[in-house]
Amino acid sequence: MIEVRNISKSFGDLQVLSDVSLDVNEGEKLAIIGRSGSGKSVLMKHIVGLLKPDSGHVYVDDQDLCCVPYERLRELRKRFGVLFQGGALFDSLSSFENIAFPLRYFSSLSESEIEARVQECLDLVNLSDVGAKNPSELSGGMRKRVALARAISMEPAYILYDEPTSGLDPETSNTINDLINHLASELKVTSVIITHDMHSVLEVADRVAFLYRQDLEWVGPVAEIHDCANPNLNSFVRASEYKIGDSSTATSLSEPSP
Protein backbone atom coordinates (compact mmCIF):
# COMPACT_ATOMS: atom_id res chain seq x y z
CA MET A 1 0.00 0.00 0.00
CA ILE A 2 1.17 3.52 -0.79
CA GLU A 3 0.36 6.31 1.66
CA VAL A 4 1.12 9.92 0.88
CA ARG A 5 0.90 12.09 3.98
CA ASN A 6 0.76 15.89 3.92
CA ILE A 7 3.51 16.40 1.39
CA SER A 8 4.47 19.85 0.20
CA LYS A 9 7.05 20.66 -2.43
CA SER A 10 8.43 23.90 -3.88
CA PHE A 11 11.04 24.57 -6.54
CA GLY A 12 12.47 27.96 -5.61
CA ASP A 13 9.54 30.33 -5.26
CA LEU A 14 7.19 28.00 -7.13
CA GLN A 15 4.94 25.94 -4.87
CA VAL A 16 4.03 22.72 -6.73
CA LEU A 17 2.36 20.60 -4.04
CA SER A 18 0.75 21.84 -0.86
CA ASP A 19 -0.19 19.49 1.97
CA VAL A 20 -1.25 16.62 -0.31
CA SER A 21 -2.43 13.34 1.26
CA LEU A 22 -3.48 10.27 -0.68
CA ASP A 23 -3.80 6.51 -0.24
CA VAL A 24 -3.33 3.94 -3.00
CA ASN A 25 -4.89 0.63 -2.00
CA GLU A 26 -3.60 -2.81 -2.93
CA GLY A 27 -4.67 -3.93 -6.38
CA GLU A 28 -6.58 -0.79 -7.34
CA LYS A 29 -6.15 1.43 -10.38
CA LEU A 30 -5.93 5.03 -9.25
CA ALA A 31 -5.89 7.83 -11.81
CA ILE A 32 -4.34 11.13 -10.75
CA ILE A 33 -5.74 13.81 -13.02
CA GLY A 34 -5.29 17.53 -13.35
CA ARG A 35 -4.30 20.25 -15.76
CA SER A 36 -0.76 20.50 -17.10
CA GLY A 37 1.50 21.91 -14.41
CA SER A 38 -0.79 20.90 -11.55
CA GLY A 39 1.94 18.74 -9.98
CA LYS A 40 0.88 15.25 -11.12
CA SER A 41 4.33 14.13 -12.29
CA VAL A 42 5.96 15.71 -9.23
CA LEU A 43 3.60 13.68 -7.03
CA MET A 44 4.52 10.53 -8.97
CA LYS A 45 8.24 11.22 -8.48
CA HIS A 46 7.63 11.51 -4.73
CA ILE A 47 5.88 8.13 -4.74
CA VAL A 48 9.02 6.41 -6.11
CA GLY A 49 11.41 8.52 -4.05
CA LEU A 50 12.93 10.39 -6.98
CA LEU A 51 12.07 13.63 -5.19
CA LYS A 52 12.05 14.33 -1.48
CA PRO A 53 9.22 16.48 -0.13
CA ASP A 54 9.93 19.72 1.73
CA SER A 55 7.55 18.40 4.39
CA GLY A 56 5.39 15.30 4.79
CA HIS A 57 6.02 11.60 4.20
CA VAL A 58 5.48 8.88 1.62
CA TYR A 59 5.04 5.34 2.95
CA VAL A 60 5.39 2.29 0.72
CA ASP A 61 4.49 -0.93 2.50
CA ASP A 62 4.83 0.99 5.80
CA GLN A 63 8.34 2.21 5.05
CA ASP A 64 8.94 5.94 4.86
CA LEU A 65 10.71 6.71 1.58
CA CYS A 66 11.77 10.09 2.93
CA CYS A 67 13.76 8.68 5.83
CA VAL A 68 15.16 5.32 4.71
CA PRO A 69 18.87 5.10 3.78
CA TYR A 70 19.67 5.17 0.06
CA GLU A 71 20.43 1.43 -0.06
CA ARG A 72 17.00 0.62 1.42
CA LEU A 73 15.36 3.09 -0.96
CA ARG A 74 16.94 1.24 -3.89
CA GLU A 75 15.49 -2.02 -2.61
CA LEU A 76 12.03 -0.43 -2.22
CA ARG A 77 12.19 0.99 -5.73
CA LYS A 78 12.53 -2.53 -7.12
CA ARG A 79 8.87 -3.03 -6.16
CA PHE A 80 7.94 -0.40 -8.75
CA GLY A 81 7.69 -0.42 -12.49
CA VAL A 82 7.43 3.02 -14.02
CA LEU A 83 6.27 3.91 -17.51
CA PHE A 84 7.78 7.33 -18.13
CA GLN A 85 6.06 9.86 -20.38
CA GLY A 86 8.56 9.51 -23.23
CA GLY A 87 9.31 5.87 -22.47
CA ALA A 88 12.86 6.65 -21.20
CA LEU A 89 14.24 3.72 -23.16
CA PHE A 90 18.04 3.57 -23.33
CA ASP A 91 18.66 4.63 -26.91
CA SER A 92 22.00 2.85 -27.19
CA LEU A 93 20.32 -0.52 -26.55
CA SER A 94 17.88 -2.57 -28.61
CA SER A 95 14.32 -3.18 -27.37
CA PHE A 96 15.39 -6.65 -26.22
CA GLU A 97 18.40 -5.27 -24.33
CA ASN A 98 16.24 -2.58 -22.74
CA ILE A 99 13.84 -5.16 -21.32
CA ALA A 100 16.66 -7.48 -20.31
CA PHE A 101 18.55 -4.63 -18.59
CA PRO A 102 16.99 -4.86 -15.09
CA LEU A 103 16.93 -8.66 -15.30
CA ARG A 104 20.69 -8.76 -15.98
CA TYR A 105 21.47 -6.57 -12.97
CA PHE A 106 18.91 -7.69 -10.43
CA SER A 107 17.88 -11.24 -11.15
CA SER A 108 19.67 -14.53 -10.91
CA LEU A 109 18.18 -15.76 -14.19
CA SER A 110 20.40 -17.48 -16.74
CA GLU A 111 20.76 -15.97 -20.22
CA SER A 112 18.24 -18.41 -21.70
CA GLU A 113 15.76 -17.64 -18.91
CA ILE A 114 16.25 -13.91 -19.49
CA GLU A 115 15.56 -14.41 -23.20
CA ALA A 116 12.37 -16.29 -22.38
CA ARG A 117 11.24 -13.63 -19.89
CA VAL A 118 11.92 -10.78 -22.35
CA GLN A 119 9.91 -12.58 -25.03
CA GLU A 120 7.09 -13.16 -22.54
CA CYS A 121 6.99 -9.44 -21.73
CA LEU A 122 7.07 -8.51 -25.41
CA ASP A 123 4.19 -10.93 -26.06
CA LEU A 124 2.21 -9.35 -23.20
CA VAL A 125 2.42 -5.93 -24.88
CA ASN A 126 1.70 -7.44 -28.33
CA LEU A 127 5.11 -6.62 -29.76
CA SER A 128 6.57 -10.07 -30.20
CA ASP A 129 8.82 -9.22 -33.14
CA VAL A 130 10.49 -5.89 -32.26
CA GLY A 131 13.19 -7.21 -29.92
CA ALA A 132 16.01 -6.47 -32.35
CA LYS A 133 14.89 -2.93 -33.13
CA ASN A 134 16.40 0.16 -31.51
CA PRO A 135 14.05 2.68 -29.82
CA SER A 136 14.68 5.15 -32.66
CA GLU A 137 13.18 2.65 -35.12
CA LEU A 138 9.90 2.39 -33.18
CA SER A 139 6.79 4.58 -33.30
CA GLY A 140 5.69 6.53 -30.19
CA GLY A 141 3.10 3.92 -29.24
CA MET A 142 5.52 1.03 -29.75
CA ARG A 143 8.15 2.80 -27.65
CA LYS A 144 5.64 3.14 -24.82
CA ARG A 145 4.72 -0.52 -25.07
CA VAL A 146 8.38 -1.59 -25.03
CA ALA A 147 8.89 0.69 -22.01
CA LEU A 148 5.88 -0.99 -20.40
CA ALA A 149 7.41 -4.39 -21.13
CA ARG A 150 10.59 -3.23 -19.38
CA ALA A 151 8.57 -1.90 -16.44
CA ILE A 152 6.86 -5.26 -15.87
CA SER A 153 9.91 -7.44 -16.54
CA MET A 154 10.83 -7.60 -12.84
CA GLU A 155 7.23 -8.39 -11.85
CA PRO A 156 6.67 -5.24 -9.78
CA ALA A 157 3.96 -4.86 -7.16
CA TYR A 158 3.20 -1.30 -8.28
CA ILE A 159 3.14 0.15 -11.78
CA LEU A 160 3.16 3.90 -12.26
CA TYR A 161 2.10 5.28 -15.63
CA ASP A 162 3.11 8.85 -16.42
CA GLU A 163 0.82 10.14 -19.19
CA PRO A 164 0.57 6.72 -20.86
CA THR A 165 -1.61 7.94 -23.74
CA SER A 166 -0.28 11.44 -24.35
CA GLY A 167 0.75 12.08 -27.93
CA LEU A 168 -0.81 8.85 -29.20
CA ASP A 169 -3.57 8.37 -31.74
CA PRO A 170 -6.96 7.17 -30.36
CA GLU A 171 -6.47 3.57 -31.50
CA THR A 172 -3.03 3.27 -29.91
CA SER A 173 -4.40 4.98 -26.79
CA ASN A 174 -7.08 2.31 -26.58
CA THR A 175 -4.42 -0.39 -26.96
CA ILE A 176 -2.48 1.12 -24.05
CA ASN A 177 -5.66 1.38 -21.95
CA ASP A 178 -6.46 -2.27 -22.66
CA LEU A 179 -2.92 -3.18 -21.68
CA ILE A 180 -3.21 -1.34 -18.36
CA ASN A 181 -6.44 -3.21 -17.60
CA HIS A 182 -4.97 -6.50 -18.77
CA LEU A 183 -1.80 -6.13 -16.66
CA ALA A 184 -3.80 -5.13 -13.58
CA SER A 185 -6.05 -8.19 -13.86
CA GLU A 186 -3.34 -10.65 -14.98
CA LEU A 187 -0.48 -9.60 -12.71
CA LYS A 188 -2.64 -8.29 -9.83
CA VAL A 189 -0.55 -5.14 -9.61
CA THR A 190 -1.49 -1.81 -8.07
CA SER A 191 -1.62 0.86 -10.75
CA VAL A 192 -1.24 4.62 -10.52
CA ILE A 193 -2.04 6.43 -13.74
CA ILE A 194 -1.01 10.06 -14.13
CA THR A 195 -3.04 11.55 -16.97
CA HIS A 196 -5.22 14.35 -18.22
CA ASP A 197 -6.91 12.10 -20.78
CA MET A 198 -10.45 11.65 -19.43
CA HIS A 199 -11.19 8.92 -21.95
CA SER A 200 -8.33 6.91 -20.50
CA VAL A 201 -9.53 7.63 -16.95
CA LEU A 202 -13.01 6.32 -17.68
CA GLU A 203 -11.56 3.24 -19.40
CA VAL A 204 -9.11 2.13 -16.73
CA ALA A 205 -9.51 3.81 -13.33
CA ASP A 206 -11.26 2.47 -10.24
CA ARG A 207 -10.71 5.71 -8.31
CA VAL A 208 -9.76 9.23 -9.33
CA ALA A 209 -7.72 11.88 -7.52
CA PHE A 210 -7.99 15.42 -8.89
CA LEU A 211 -5.07 17.81 -8.40
CA TYR A 212 -5.78 21.50 -8.84
CA ARG A 213 -3.31 24.29 -8.13
CA GLN A 214 -1.03 22.32 -5.77
CA ASP A 215 -3.95 20.82 -3.82
CA LEU A 216 -5.72 17.50 -4.00
CA GLU A 217 -9.26 18.80 -4.48
CA TRP A 218 -11.25 15.61 -4.94
CA VAL A 219 -10.76 11.86 -4.48
CA GLY A 220 -13.47 9.34 -5.23
CA PRO A 221 -14.70 6.43 -7.32
CA VAL A 222 -14.66 7.00 -11.06
CA ALA A 223 -18.43 6.39 -11.21
CA GLU A 224 -19.01 9.54 -9.10
CA ILE A 225 -16.91 11.84 -11.22
CA HIS A 226 -19.87 13.22 -13.16
CA ASP A 227 -21.94 13.89 -10.03
CA CYS A 228 -19.34 15.54 -7.85
CA ALA A 229 -19.87 19.01 -6.45
CA ASN A 230 -16.36 20.28 -7.13
CA PRO A 231 -16.64 23.07 -9.73
CA ASN A 232 -12.99 22.77 -10.85
CA LEU A 233 -13.31 19.03 -11.49
CA ASN A 234 -16.64 19.57 -13.23
CA SER A 235 -15.04 22.15 -15.48
CA PHE A 236 -12.11 19.77 -16.21
CA VAL A 237 -14.47 16.88 -17.05
CA ARG A 238 -16.78 19.12 -19.12
CA ALA A 239 -13.82 20.37 -21.16
CA SER A 240 -12.98 16.78 -22.12
CA GLU A 241 -16.62 15.98 -22.95
CA TYR A 242 -16.88 19.12 -25.04
CA LYS A 243 -13.93 17.90 -27.11
CA ILE A 244 -15.63 14.56 -27.73
CA GLY A 245 -18.94 16.26 -28.64
CA ASP A 246 -17.11 18.73 -30.84
CA SER A 247 -15.33 16.02 -32.81
CA SER A 248 -18.58 14.07 -33.34
CA THR A 249 -20.21 17.25 -34.65
CA ALA A 250 -17.29 17.71 -37.01
CA THR A 251 -17.76 14.14 -38.23
CA SER A 252 -21.49 14.61 -38.89
CA LEU A 253 -20.83 17.86 -40.73
CA SER A 254 -18.39 16.17 -43.05
CA GLU A 255 -20.92 13.50 -44.02
CA PRO A 256 -22.73 14.08 -47.33
CA SER A 257 -26.26 15.48 -46.91
CA PRO A 258 -29.10 13.22 -48.05
Added chain:
Amino acid sequence: MREPRDGYVARPLVVPAPRRLSHTAARSAVLDSLLAPFRALGQYAILIGRAFASVNEIRMYWKNLFIQMVRIGIDSVPIVALAAAFSGAVLTVQTAYQLETPFIPKTIIGSIVAPSIMLELGVVVAGFILAGRVGARIAAELGTMRVSEQIDALEVMGLNSVGFLILPRVLAGIVMFPVLYVVSCVVGIGTGIFTGHIGGFLSVSEFLEGARQFFQLLDPFIGFIKSVAFGFIVTSIACYKGYYTGGGAVGVGDSTTQAAVLSCVFILVADLLVAMLLL
Protein backbone atom coordinates in the same frame (compact mmCIF):
# COMPACT_ATOMS: atom_id res chain seq x y z
CA MET B 1 3.57 52.35 -48.65
CA ARG B 2 0.70 50.17 -47.40
CA GLU B 3 -2.48 51.92 -46.41
CA PRO B 4 -3.88 51.14 -42.97
CA ARG B 5 -6.75 48.66 -43.01
CA ASP B 6 -10.31 49.89 -42.61
CA GLY B 7 -11.20 50.30 -38.99
CA TYR B 8 -7.56 50.13 -37.98
CA VAL B 9 -6.86 52.29 -34.99
CA ALA B 10 -3.24 52.95 -34.21
CA ARG B 11 -2.51 52.29 -30.58
CA PRO B 12 0.39 53.89 -28.78
CA LEU B 13 3.16 51.44 -28.12
CA VAL B 14 3.09 50.62 -24.44
CA VAL B 15 6.46 49.66 -23.07
CA PRO B 16 6.07 47.92 -19.74
CA ALA B 17 7.92 49.64 -16.95
CA PRO B 18 10.93 47.64 -15.79
CA ARG B 19 10.09 45.52 -12.77
CA ARG B 20 11.63 47.06 -9.71
CA LEU B 21 13.05 44.77 -7.12
CA SER B 22 12.70 45.61 -3.48
CA HIS B 23 15.95 46.14 -1.57
CA THR B 24 15.62 42.76 0.16
CA ALA B 25 14.94 40.92 -3.10
CA ALA B 26 17.83 42.69 -4.85
CA ARG B 27 20.19 41.90 -1.97
CA SER B 28 19.10 38.27 -2.01
CA ALA B 29 19.61 38.06 -5.80
CA VAL B 30 23.14 39.48 -5.51
CA LEU B 31 23.94 37.13 -2.63
CA ASP B 32 22.59 34.20 -4.63
CA SER B 33 24.77 34.99 -7.62
CA LEU B 34 27.83 35.42 -5.36
CA LEU B 35 27.21 32.11 -3.64
CA ALA B 36 26.37 30.21 -6.85
CA PRO B 37 29.98 29.11 -7.62
CA PHE B 38 30.42 27.80 -4.06
CA ARG B 39 27.10 25.99 -4.23
CA ALA B 40 28.15 24.43 -7.54
CA LEU B 41 31.52 23.42 -6.05
CA GLY B 42 29.78 21.76 -3.11
CA GLN B 43 27.34 19.97 -5.40
CA TYR B 44 30.25 18.79 -7.58
CA ALA B 45 32.22 17.54 -4.56
CA ILE B 46 29.21 15.63 -3.20
CA LEU B 47 28.48 14.06 -6.59
CA ILE B 48 32.06 12.90 -7.14
CA GLY B 49 32.23 11.75 -3.52
CA ARG B 50 29.09 9.67 -4.05
CA ALA B 51 30.60 8.22 -7.22
CA PHE B 52 33.75 7.07 -5.43
CA ALA B 53 31.71 5.86 -2.45
CA SER B 54 30.07 3.35 -4.79
CA VAL B 55 33.45 1.88 -5.77
CA ASN B 56 32.54 -1.31 -3.88
CA GLU B 57 29.91 -1.93 -6.57
CA ILE B 58 32.38 -1.56 -9.44
CA ARG B 59 32.23 -5.30 -10.12
CA MET B 60 28.60 -4.72 -11.07
CA TYR B 61 29.65 -2.02 -13.53
CA TRP B 62 32.88 -3.52 -14.88
CA LYS B 63 31.40 -3.91 -18.35
CA ASN B 64 30.50 -0.24 -18.39
CA LEU B 65 34.04 0.62 -17.22
CA PHE B 66 35.52 -1.37 -20.09
CA ILE B 67 33.23 0.34 -22.62
CA GLN B 68 34.23 3.76 -21.30
CA MET B 69 37.94 2.90 -21.39
CA VAL B 70 37.57 2.08 -25.08
CA ARG B 71 35.50 5.18 -25.85
CA ILE B 72 37.64 7.61 -23.84
CA GLY B 73 41.03 6.03 -24.48
CA ILE B 74 41.29 3.86 -27.57
CA ASP B 75 38.87 5.92 -29.69
CA SER B 76 40.81 9.10 -28.86
CA VAL B 77 44.20 7.77 -30.02
CA PRO B 78 43.93 9.04 -33.65
CA ILE B 79 43.03 12.65 -32.77
CA VAL B 80 45.58 12.85 -29.94
CA ALA B 81 48.27 11.37 -32.23
CA LEU B 82 47.40 13.86 -34.96
CA ALA B 83 47.59 16.85 -32.60
CA ALA B 84 50.83 15.55 -31.05
CA ALA B 85 52.38 14.96 -34.48
CA PHE B 86 51.81 18.55 -35.59
CA SER B 87 52.87 19.97 -32.22
CA GLY B 88 56.14 17.98 -32.29
CA ALA B 89 56.86 18.99 -35.88
CA VAL B 90 56.13 22.69 -35.34
CA LEU B 91 58.13 22.79 -32.10
CA THR B 92 61.18 21.30 -33.87
CA VAL B 93 60.98 23.69 -36.81
CA GLN B 94 60.54 26.77 -34.60
CA THR B 95 63.26 25.75 -32.15
CA ALA B 96 65.64 25.17 -35.05
CA TYR B 97 64.74 28.60 -36.45
CA GLN B 98 65.35 30.34 -33.11
CA LEU B 99 68.68 28.61 -32.53
CA GLU B 100 70.03 29.16 -36.03
CA THR B 101 73.55 30.21 -35.03
CA PRO B 102 76.92 28.44 -35.40
CA PHE B 103 77.70 28.98 -31.69
CA ILE B 104 74.98 26.62 -30.44
CA PRO B 105 75.27 22.89 -31.21
CA LYS B 106 72.34 21.38 -33.11
CA THR B 107 71.86 18.75 -30.41
CA ILE B 108 70.33 21.50 -28.27
CA ILE B 109 67.21 21.29 -30.47
CA GLY B 110 66.65 17.73 -29.23
CA SER B 111 67.42 18.87 -25.67
CA ILE B 112 64.63 21.45 -25.90
CA VAL B 113 62.01 19.60 -27.95
CA ALA B 114 61.95 16.27 -26.09
CA PRO B 115 61.58 17.62 -22.52
CA SER B 116 59.09 20.27 -23.68
CA ILE B 117 56.86 17.56 -25.09
CA MET B 118 57.23 15.26 -22.09
CA LEU B 119 56.79 18.00 -19.52
CA GLU B 120 54.17 20.25 -21.07
CA LEU B 121 53.15 20.10 -24.69
CA GLY B 122 52.27 16.41 -24.96
CA VAL B 123 49.99 16.39 -21.95
CA VAL B 124 48.40 19.82 -22.38
CA VAL B 125 47.63 19.33 -26.07
CA ALA B 126 46.13 15.91 -25.28
CA GLY B 127 44.16 17.49 -22.40
CA PHE B 128 42.68 20.22 -24.60
CA ILE B 129 41.80 17.80 -27.36
CA LEU B 130 40.12 15.49 -24.87
CA ALA B 131 38.26 18.33 -23.14
CA GLY B 132 36.58 18.90 -26.49
CA ARG B 133 36.22 15.33 -27.60
CA VAL B 134 35.63 13.37 -24.39
CA GLY B 135 34.27 16.13 -22.12
CA ALA B 136 31.68 17.35 -24.61
CA ARG B 137 30.59 13.81 -25.46
CA ILE B 138 30.13 12.79 -21.81
CA ALA B 139 28.20 15.97 -20.96
CA ALA B 140 25.94 15.61 -24.01
CA GLU B 141 25.36 11.91 -23.34
CA LEU B 142 24.46 12.32 -19.65
CA GLY B 143 22.54 15.53 -20.34
CA THR B 144 20.38 13.78 -22.93
CA MET B 145 19.84 10.90 -20.52
CA ARG B 146 18.76 13.38 -17.85
CA VAL B 147 16.27 15.33 -19.99
CA SER B 148 14.79 12.14 -21.48
CA GLU B 149 14.32 10.66 -17.98
CA GLN B 150 16.73 7.77 -18.65
CA ILE B 151 18.62 8.59 -15.43
CA ASP B 152 15.32 8.50 -13.50
CA ALA B 153 14.58 5.16 -15.16
CA LEU B 154 17.93 3.78 -13.90
CA GLU B 155 17.17 4.99 -10.37
CA VAL B 156 13.67 3.53 -10.39
CA MET B 157 15.06 0.13 -11.41
CA GLY B 158 17.10 0.22 -8.21
CA LEU B 159 20.46 1.07 -9.78
CA ASN B 160 22.75 3.68 -8.27
CA SER B 161 22.85 6.02 -11.28
CA VAL B 162 25.88 7.90 -9.94
CA GLY B 163 27.85 4.68 -9.52
CA PHE B 164 26.65 3.30 -12.83
CA LEU B 165 27.18 6.39 -14.98
CA ILE B 166 29.83 8.54 -13.33
CA LEU B 167 32.30 6.23 -11.63
CA PRO B 168 33.19 4.21 -14.78
CA ARG B 169 33.69 7.39 -16.80
CA VAL B 170 35.92 9.09 -14.22
CA LEU B 171 37.95 5.92 -13.59
CA ALA B 172 38.31 5.39 -17.34
CA GLY B 173 39.56 8.98 -17.66
CA ILE B 174 42.10 8.53 -14.86
CA VAL B 175 43.38 5.25 -16.34
CA MET B 176 43.34 6.11 -20.05
CA PHE B 177 44.65 9.72 -20.04
CA PRO B 178 48.17 8.55 -19.03
CA VAL B 179 48.05 6.05 -21.91
CA LEU B 180 47.12 8.87 -24.28
CA TYR B 181 49.93 10.95 -22.76
CA VAL B 182 52.41 8.23 -23.68
CA VAL B 183 50.97 8.13 -27.22
CA SER B 184 51.21 11.91 -27.41
CA CYS B 185 54.88 11.92 -26.27
CA VAL B 186 55.97 9.09 -28.56
CA VAL B 187 54.25 10.56 -31.62
CA GLY B 188 55.30 14.15 -30.80
CA ILE B 189 58.99 13.30 -30.30
CA GLY B 190 58.87 10.90 -33.27
CA THR B 191 57.57 13.57 -35.64
CA GLY B 192 60.05 16.03 -34.12
CA ILE B 193 62.91 13.71 -35.06
CA PHE B 194 61.40 13.06 -38.50
CA THR B 195 60.82 16.77 -39.23
CA GLY B 196 64.30 17.69 -38.03
CA HIS B 197 65.81 15.10 -40.35
CA ILE B 198 63.61 15.76 -43.40
CA GLY B 199 63.90 19.53 -43.00
CA GLY B 200 67.69 19.28 -42.75
CA PHE B 201 67.83 20.95 -39.32
CA LEU B 202 69.60 18.10 -37.52
CA SER B 203 70.18 14.37 -37.93
CA VAL B 204 68.37 11.66 -36.02
CA SER B 205 71.47 10.88 -33.96
CA GLU B 206 71.98 14.57 -33.10
CA PHE B 207 68.37 14.83 -31.91
CA LEU B 208 68.63 11.68 -29.80
CA GLU B 209 71.98 12.72 -28.35
CA GLY B 210 70.53 16.08 -27.31
CA ALA B 211 67.42 14.47 -25.86
CA ARG B 212 69.55 12.03 -23.83
CA GLN B 213 71.94 14.73 -22.64
CA PHE B 214 69.37 16.61 -20.57
CA PHE B 215 66.90 13.82 -19.87
CA GLN B 216 65.55 13.70 -16.30
CA LEU B 217 63.18 11.05 -15.04
CA LEU B 218 61.24 13.84 -13.32
CA ASP B 219 60.00 15.18 -16.69
CA PRO B 220 57.90 12.16 -17.73
CA PHE B 221 56.91 11.66 -14.08
CA ILE B 222 55.44 15.17 -13.91
CA GLY B 223 53.78 14.65 -17.29
CA PHE B 224 52.25 11.45 -15.94
CA ILE B 225 50.93 13.20 -12.81
CA LYS B 226 49.45 15.94 -14.99
CA SER B 227 47.77 13.38 -17.25
CA VAL B 228 46.10 11.68 -14.26
CA ALA B 229 44.93 15.09 -12.97
CA PHE B 230 43.65 16.14 -16.40
CA GLY B 231 41.86 12.82 -16.83
CA PHE B 232 40.05 13.37 -13.56
CA ILE B 233 39.28 17.03 -14.31
CA VAL B 234 37.86 16.49 -17.81
CA THR B 235 35.69 13.48 -16.97
CA SER B 236 34.46 14.64 -13.56
CA ILE B 237 33.49 18.13 -14.76
CA ALA B 238 31.73 16.67 -17.81
CA CYS B 239 29.87 14.15 -15.64
CA TYR B 240 28.81 16.88 -13.21
CA LYS B 241 27.58 19.18 -15.96
CA GLY B 242 25.78 16.36 -17.78
CA TYR B 243 24.22 14.80 -14.68
CA TYR B 244 22.71 18.10 -13.53
CA THR B 245 21.50 19.23 -16.94
CA GLY B 246 18.20 21.09 -16.81
CA GLY B 247 15.75 21.98 -19.55
CA GLY B 248 15.66 20.38 -22.98
CA ALA B 249 17.93 20.65 -25.99
CA VAL B 250 19.15 24.11 -24.93
CA GLY B 251 20.10 22.71 -21.52
CA VAL B 252 22.09 19.90 -23.13
CA GLY B 253 23.83 22.44 -25.39
CA ASP B 254 24.69 24.66 -22.42
CA SER B 255 26.04 21.72 -20.39
CA THR B 256 28.17 20.55 -23.30
CA THR B 257 29.69 23.98 -23.86
CA GLN B 258 30.28 24.59 -20.16
CA ALA B 259 31.88 21.17 -19.73
CA ALA B 260 34.38 21.83 -22.54
CA VAL B 261 35.17 25.40 -21.44
CA LEU B 262 35.46 24.63 -17.71
CA SER B 263 37.65 21.59 -18.43
CA CYS B 264 40.07 23.74 -20.46
CA VAL B 265 40.19 26.41 -17.73
CA PHE B 266 40.82 23.88 -14.96
CA ILE B 267 43.43 22.06 -17.06
CA LEU B 268 45.40 25.32 -17.18
CA VAL B 269 44.97 25.86 -13.43
CA ALA B 270 46.01 22.28 -12.62
CA ASP B 271 48.97 22.56 -15.02
CA LEU B 272 50.28 25.55 -13.11
CA LEU B 273 49.63 23.99 -9.70
CA VAL B 274 51.43 20.74 -10.55
CA ALA B 275 54.37 22.68 -12.04
CA MET B 276 54.63 24.90 -8.94
CA LEU B 277 54.37 21.97 -6.54
CA LEU B 278 56.70 19.52 -8.25
CA LEU B 279 59.31 21.65 -10.04
